[in-house]
Amino acid sequence: MPTVLILGASRGIGHEMVRQYRLEGWRVIATARKQEDCDELTQMGATAHQLDVTSADSIAALGWRLDDEKIDVAWLVAGVYGPSGSGFPTGPEFDAVMHTNVLGAMRLIPIVGPLLADTRGKLAVLSSKMGSIGARSGTEGTLYRASKAALNSVLADAAITYGAQGVTCVSFHPGWVQTDMGGSGATLTPEQSVRDLRATLAKVDKSGNGAFLDHDGTPIPW
Numbered sequence: 101m102p103t104v105l106i107l108g109a110s111r112g113i114g115h116e117m118v119r120q121y122r123l124e125g126w127r128v129i130a131t132a133r134k135q136e137d138c139d140e141l142t143q144m145g146a147t148a149h150q151l152d153v154t155s156a157d158s159i160a161a162l163g164w165r166l167d168d169e170k171i172d173v174a175w176l177v178a179g180v181y182g183p184s185g186s187g188f189p190t191g192p193e194f195d196a197v198m199h200t201n202v203l204g205a206m207r208l209i210p211i212v213g214p215l216l217a218d219t220r221g222k223l224a225v226l227s228s229k230m231g232s233i234g235a236r237s238g239t240e241g242t243l244y245r246a247s248k249a250a251l252n253s254v255l256a257d258a259a260i261t262y263g264a265q266g267v268t269c270v271s272f273h274p275g276w277v278q279t280d281m282g283g284s285g286a287t288l289t290p291e292q293s294v295r296d297l298r299a300t301l302a303k304v305d306k307s308g309n310g311a312f313l314d315h316d317g318t319p320i321p322w
């Protein structure tokens with residue numbers, strides 16, 4: 101039975117990932133910030149751990165808990181949008197978005213990467229098309245865009261470091277998804293997005309290491 105690690109599974113896309121992987125019989129390790137969300141993940145059949153991606157202590161504690169694990173697939177899902185405008189963010193807004201979306205990944209990937217090397221597994225981060233510089237056509241959510249561009253840089257580094265150890269590292273746009281972040285007017289349900297994301301990652305082979313893909317597998321310019 102393969103093992104998937106889902107980082108940020110209390111709601112939205114991460115929560116739906118837990119549901120679908122369990123349905124397919126995978127062993128699921130999932131994280132959430134709050135104990136009550138961990139309890140719900142346990143009821144869904146996952147092994148749940150508390151994790152706040154902005155806390156170095158919390159990340160270190162997760163590292164200890166995962167120490168002996170061998171993981172086939174890891175999804176880094178946790179993220180925040182921050183201010184929706186294109187003006188100056190405040191310092192606290194900048195810190196909140198960058199610490200969650202970028203620093204969290206920079207601290208988690210060195211813990212998760214080695215656990216994937218044994219299985220020659222796959223690491224996927226949920227970035228966004230809004231982080232693409234090559235496909236940029238608007239400026240709203242400028243802080244979020246900058247954070248996802250930076251996350252893509254972190255993924256590109258992971259592809260070099262862990263790609264050499266047999267891990268396939270991919271950055272994904274999940275589509276515009278009906279979650280708290282995406283809103284009810286979004287074009288995809290979480291069920292559709294996650295079905296596509298899982299199928300696309302399953303098809304990606306070693307040659308896809310370091311790719312930036314839409315949920316359906318279409319390449320996105322960096």
Ligand SMILES: NC(=O)c1ccc[n+]([C@@H]2O[C@H](COP(=O)([O-])OP(=O)(O)OC[C@H]3O[C@@H](n4cnc5c(N)ncnc54)[C@H](OP(=O)(O)O)[C@@H]3O)[C@@H](O)[C@H]2O)c1
Pocket residue numbers: 108109110111112113114132133134151152153154177178179180181200226227228229273274275276277278279280281282283286
């Ligand atoms: N929805 C879209 O249309 C869309 C489009 C492009 C990219 N994405 C990306 O896809 C990912 C998931 O988005 P979503 O739509 O599912 O968002 P969501 O419904 O707003 O859920 C966000 C998730 O991130 C978690 N999270 C936030 N800050 C955290 C922290 N400090 N520590 C641990 N977990 C934290 C939340 O946990 P809590 O419940 O504890 O807050 C929640 O599980 C994000 O990275 C997002 O940027 C989404």
